[in-house]
Amino acid sequence: MKNKIRFSTIKGNSREYVLLVLSLGFVSFCGFVAAWLRYTHGHYITNMTNAVPWGFPKIVAIYMIGLSAGSLVLSSLSGVFGITEFKIFARSAALLAALLLIGALMSIILDWGRPDRILVPFVHINPRSMFSLDAMFYTAYILTCFVYLWAMFKEKTELVKRLGVLAIFIAILVHSGTGAIFGFVGARELYHSPLLPPLFIASALSSGSAMMVVVMYLTFRWSRRPLDDALLIRLGSYMAAFLLVAGFFIFVENVTRAYFPANYEVQRFLLTSGNKYSQIFWVGMVGIGVVLPLGILFNPATRQNVGWILFASALVLAGVLAERYIIVIPAQVFPIDLFPGMKVSSPFMDGVVAKYSISVVEAFYGLGIFTFVFFLYALALKFFELLPEGAEK
Amino acid sequence: MTDMDRRGLLKAGIAVLAGAALAPGVTLIRAFADGGEGTSSSPSASKIRWGMVIDANKCTEKCQECTNACRTENNVPFFGDERWDGHWIRKATLTPEIEGARSRSLPLLCNHCENPPCQHVCPVAATFTRHDGIVMIDKHRCIGCRYCMAACPYKARTYVFKQPDAWSNPDVPKRDKGVVEKCTFCAHRLDQGRLPACVEACNKSGEKAMIFGDLNDPKSEIYKYIRELSPKGIREDMGLKPKVYYSGI
Amino acid sequence: MSRDSLAAAALVAALLAAAAAPTLYTAAANGLFKKPPRPELVLPKGGDGKCVEPTDYMRANHMKLLVNARDRIVRGGEKLDKYHIEGCKNCHARRAEFCDRCHAYAGVKPECFGCHYLP
Numbered sequence: 001m002k003n004k005i006r007f008s009t010i011k012g013n014s015r016e017y018v019l020l021v022l023s024l025g026f027v028s029f030c031g032f033v034a035a036w037l038r039y040t041h042g043h044y045i046t047n048m049t050n051a052v053p054w055g056f057p058k059i060v061a062i063y064m065i066g067l068s069a070g071s072l073v074l075s076s077l078s079g080v081f082g083i084t085e086f087k088i089f090a091r092s093a094a095l096l097a098a099l100l101l102i103g104a105l106m107s108i109i110l111d112w113g114r115p116d117r118i119l120v121p122f123v124h125i126n127p128r129s130m131f132s133l134d135a136m137f138y139t140a141y142i143l144t145c146f147v148y149l150w151a152m153f154k155e156k157t158e159l160v161k162r163l164g165v166l167a168i169f170i171a172i173l174v175h176s177g178t179g180a181i182f183g184f185v186g187a188r189e190l191y192h193s194p195l196l197p198p199l200f201i202a203s204a205l206s207s208g209s210a211m212m213v214v215v216m217y218l219t220f221r222w223s224r225r226p227l228d229d230a231l232l233i234r235l236g237s238y239m240a241a242f243l244l245v246a247g248f249f250i251f252v253e254n255v256t257r258a259y260f261p262a263n264y265e266v267q268r269f270l271l272t273s274g275n276k277y278s279q280i281f282w283v284g285m286v287g288i289g290v291v292l293p294l295g296i297l298f299n300p301a302t303r304q305n306v307g308w309i310l311f312a313s314a315l316v317l318a319g320v321l322a323e324r325y326i327i328v329i330p331a332q333v334f335p336i337d338l339f340p341g342m343k344v345s346s347p348f349m350d351g352v353v354a355k356y357s358i359s360v361v362e363a364f365y366g367l368g369i370f371t372f373v374f375f376l377y378a379l380a381l382k383f384f385e386l387l388p389e390g391a392e393k
Numbered sequence: 394m395t396d397m398d399r400r401g402l403l404k405a406g407i408a409v410l411a412g413a414a415l416a417p418g419v420t421l422i423r424a425f426a427d428g429g430e431g432t433s434s435s436p437s438a439s440k441i442r443w444g445m446v447i448d449a450n451k452c453t454e455k456c457q458e459c460t461n462a463c464r465t466e467n468n469v470p471f472f473g474d475e476r477w478d479g480h481w482i483r484k485a486t487l488t489p490e491i492e493g494a495r496s497r498s499l500p501l502l503c504n505h506c507e508n509p510p511c512q513h514v515c516p517v518a519a520t521f522t523r524h525d526g527i528v529m530i531d532k533h534r535c536i537g538c539r540y541c542m543a544a545c546p547y548k549a550r551t552y553v554f555k556q557p558d559a560w561s562n563p564d565v566p567k568r569d570k571g572v573v574e575k576c577t578f579c580a581h582r583l584d585q586g587r588l589p590a591c592v593e594a595c596n597k598s599g600e601k602a603m604i605f606g607d608l609n610d611p612k613s614e615i616y617k618y619i620r621e622l623s624p625k626g627i628r629e630d631m632g633l634k635p636k637v638y639y640s641g642i
Numbered sequence: 643m644s645r646d647s648l649a650a651a652a653l654v655a656a657l658l659a660a661a662a663a664p665t666l667y668t669a670a671a672n673g674l675f676k677k678p679p680r681p682e683l684v685l686p687k688g689g690d691g692k693c694v695e696p697t698d699y700m701r702a703n704h705m706k707l708l709v710n711a712r713d714r715i716v717r718g719g720e721k722l723d724k725y726h727i728e729g730c731k732n733c734h735a736r737r738a739e740f741c742d743r744c745h746a747y748a749g750v751k752p753e754c755f756g757c758h759y760l761p
Contacts, residue, residue, distance in 0.1 A: 009646070042570040044554040049476035053539035053552055113537020113552065113571025117517075120536055124517045131516030131540055186631065187510060187546035336546055338501070338627055339487055339642065346485035346501070347475060348548065383650055523719040531716055532757065563759035564728065584721050 005087055005388045010223045012382035020222075024375035031368010034361045035110040043113065046362050051354035052332045057111035060366035061104045062178055063207070063324045064373070066200065068100035069175040070208015072145065074235075076164035076171075079157070085231050088388045089216050091152050095380055096215065096373070097171075098145035103373040105138060107366065130184055134177040141174045153385065175204045182327060189257065189266045190331030199249040206242035207320035209235050210293075210313035215377075217310055225387060229306050236309040239316060240297035247290040250323075269353070270330055277330045285326050289319015329356055441525040442636065443578050444608040445592070446615055446624050447499055449641035451602035454498035459603070460484055462594030466579065468567035470557035477554035481576040482591055487642065497642060500591065500603075503528065503549035503576035504626065504635030511541035511550065526608075526636060527578050535572040542573060546631060550575045578605075608636065681747040684739035693733075694724045705752070731760050 010017070038045060048055040075093035078086035109115050126132045148163040179200030185191040213235050220227035258267040271278055293312040302308035333354045338344060344351035358366075380386060460482050464471060469479040482502040488494065509528045512520040519534040520541055542550045556570040565581060568574050579589035587593070588605055595603040606615035618624070624640035626633075685691065693700045695707070711725035722728060734740045737760040745752060754760075 012646075042555045043552065044472075044477050048554075050478075050480075050542070050551045050554075051476075051548075053542040108538075113539070113573075114535065117534075117536045120517045120534060124519075124534060126513075126515055126518040128513045129516045129518075129540070131514065131538060132518075135516065181540070185510075185514070185544050187544055191543070332543065336548060338547065340628075341490055342642075343488040343490060344485050345488075346483050348478075348480045348483045348485075349475060350483075350485050350501070350548065382646065521717060523717075525719065529716070533712060533716070560759045563761075566757035566759070569753070569756040580719075581722075 007091060007385040007387060008389050009383060009385050010381050010387060016222065017378075017382075021375065021378050024371050024378060028368045028372035028375050030364050031366075031370075031372060034364035034368060038361060038365065039110070039115060045359070047355075047357055047359040048362075049349075049354060049356070051349045052329065052356040054328055054332060055111075055356065056358045056362035056366045057107050059321070059324045059328050060370060061107040061111075062200075062328070063321055064100045064104035064107065064370065065175060065178050066204035066207050066320065066324070067211050068097045068104065068141075068204075068208075069171040069201070070204040070206070071100070071212055072097035072141075072167050072171045072208075073205060074208055074212055074238075076148075076167045079152075079160040079164035080168065085228070085234060088231070089212060091149065091384075092216075092219065092377075092381075092386045093212055094145055094149050094152065094167075095384070095386060096211075096377055098142055098149070099373045099376050099380075101138060101142055101145070101174075103369050106372075107369045110365070110369075130177060130181045134174070134181065137170065137174045137177050141170050144170050171204075172201055175200050182331070185331075187336060188331040188334070189263055190270065190334065193253055193257070195249050195253045195256075196327070199246060199253065202242055202246035202249055203320050203323055206239055206246050206316055209239040209242060210316035210320075213239070213309060213313040214317065217306070219381070219387065223381070223387060225389070232306050232309050233304055236297055236303060236312065239313065240294060240303075243290055243294050243297070243316065246323075247286075247294070250286070250290070266334055269334055270326075277326065277333070280322050281326050284322025285319055287319075288315050289323055293319070332356070440609050442608040443505070443525050443527055443583065444606065444615055444636040444638065445502075445578075445589075446604040446618050446638045446640065448602045448604070448624075449497045449499040449639055451600050451641075452497075452499050453600060454484075454486060454496075456498075456598060456600060457484060458594040458598040458600075459500050459591035462590040463576075465561045466582075466590035467565055467577070468557065468560050468562055469574070470553060470555070470568070472555055479551040479553065479574060481549075481551075481574070499639060499642065501547065501549070501627075502591070502637060503578075504547055504633070504637045505576075505578060507634035507636070508632060510544040510546070510633065514540045514544045516540065523580065525583070527580050527583075528575075529577055529580065530573060530575060532566075532568055532572045532574065537571040537573065539573060546628060546633070547635075678747060681743035683743060684736065686733040686735065694729075708754070727754055727758050727760075734760070736761060 012018075046055055071093040074086060075090045075097065077083045078090045109118055121132060121135045125136075144163065144167050148160070148167050151159040151163055176197035179197035182191045183193050183196035213232055216227065216235075217232065254267065254271065257263045258271070269275070269277070270281060293315045296302045296308050296312040296315075333356055335344075335349075335351050335353060338350070460480075463469060463482045467481055469481050471478050482500050484498055485501050486496055486498050488496040505526060505528045507526070509520065509522065512518075512522060512528060516538060517534055517536055519531045519536070520528060521531065522528050537552070539552055542548075542552060550573050552573050553568045553570045557567055560567055579587075579591075582589060588596075592603045592605040595601060604615050604618055606613035608615060608619070610616055619638060622640055624638035625642075626635035626638055629635070691697070693704075695703075700707075707725045708727050711723065711727070714720045715722060715726055730741075731737075737755065741755075741760065
């Protein structure tokens, strides 16, 4: 470390800061009210049905796990590979990683039918269930995050390096495991794919770097600390690489599935039917999530411009949310082919495309928990030495 | 600590010791193959394998006796809204995609697979296979994560979206909201030596489209039926080894 | 002590107070230091006053017996026996006069009756 970076807390007594914290707190409060309503009434107040048992909370959860894994990997890069520019956000990224995973777990657990049985998964383990294994990974992940943070605060460079390696490993494990929750489900064609774990990793890294660009820009801007544009540009170039990989996986997965005649119908439903899901697929996931940001990040006229990189990051953040939607929902909506070659009808939605749209309760719930993470982050900036005093050398 | 606990603990202890001493890999694979905790692969497991054959040629479209009987017997929640209604057994109509082909009607229910994907994915091992092959949910343990509903290819599982408030049959528990439920082959009736409610209703209606019995008993009607007519399970290509067979589809 | 750490301490104190408020309120509303009268239980008529185990044992351990029976019968696949919750109503005709009164006295809320029918 040639020139040591000094970290300090923000003062946090400006009116804007208080307003920001209060408004974040208010939105997350609304989210908890929604969760409480859901718990006391039951799931019928959401738009989930027996055909679509997983709704928006699940989407938000895997989105947040992705952001968390991505930011933890970016944070560890500074220590492990000696990318010193990244050191200025290593602390805040690791803290965000921990908070986001806690938020994701809250989103999952508060969506259980019986969140009061929260201790049951720790007592009864099913080694064959990805959920059960992931519960262990998540616990290990949060612990690693906090130990890693502690080591960074104490400036234990050697330990930080080792923990960074561990953190990268666990982040990949956690997010592959999250992808495997869906990938291992053989009953539904759109879930069953060995490419989901690597796709989850690629999207985690791209959305994680996008989030770091936006969050770092806003944090440094609002706390009036200098931020080197080169850092954002570098993050942007990383993001472009991750986007290419994610786009490649999306391409391979869909082409492989579409090649086999048994999947013609489901792929037609997802890609060319022109319904809500194919629109979200093409416009949201592919257009906004991959193609547009890639265009911005590879165009020599825009890739060096912080404003454009911020815009591309916002696109990626929205696009990856659309991607999570496409991963979770269409597989459940599309009817399972129980009797190949026959049309099935029943009072239980057999043989028809089920309906799902995000209900108000779910929207508040997801948004609230997501905001809660940033509420905690904003508070943490005041109480912990997370931000460097000068980002310039 | 009771006797049962002690026996279980002892068994687990022996398993761990044996595994450590002999071949850790083998035990690990065994543990995974057994689906972890909750399966009854113990030597005391009975040889009974309950199964069912449904003859689609005898089942008529109008008849709803089995579904009604199940609803009444097992307090299956009914709210009059297809999004939330519970279904342990449902009648489906199949129409072949050929011009003018005859459509068939048959009941769909939990197939009590030998390789139940719902049990494999359950994070708390609330779903387990009983000694007689019935796949059951321990609703005392279910956390309501609904992973099993995503994993079941037969859509046999429903979730309790709303608190049902009355018992149609007080002798059988209903469910609180927030857990997943499904057909139990009327395990409580089997334990008393009676037939499942749907089978009884089907026999009473005169259609006699359902045959229920022990798949391992060479003297049983179902055993002979399967031998002679080799009915098929639904989507046997998935390798789940369902124990509900259909003939005439 | 800096102003910030004071603020942090105040925040923690406020959170703790907010978390404890419902409990304190309920306790106060129910008479915090008053010992409630022992519940009057209606025992089964015509019985010999014995449950499946001696009364004292049942009073202290019926929940353990029930949970044990639950696991044996549901997961172990054993047949219903006298320890199962469905057997209680054979003698205790009215839950409100027996189970509920004592549970209210002890301040416990068992979840059994959401699913198991006891009249």
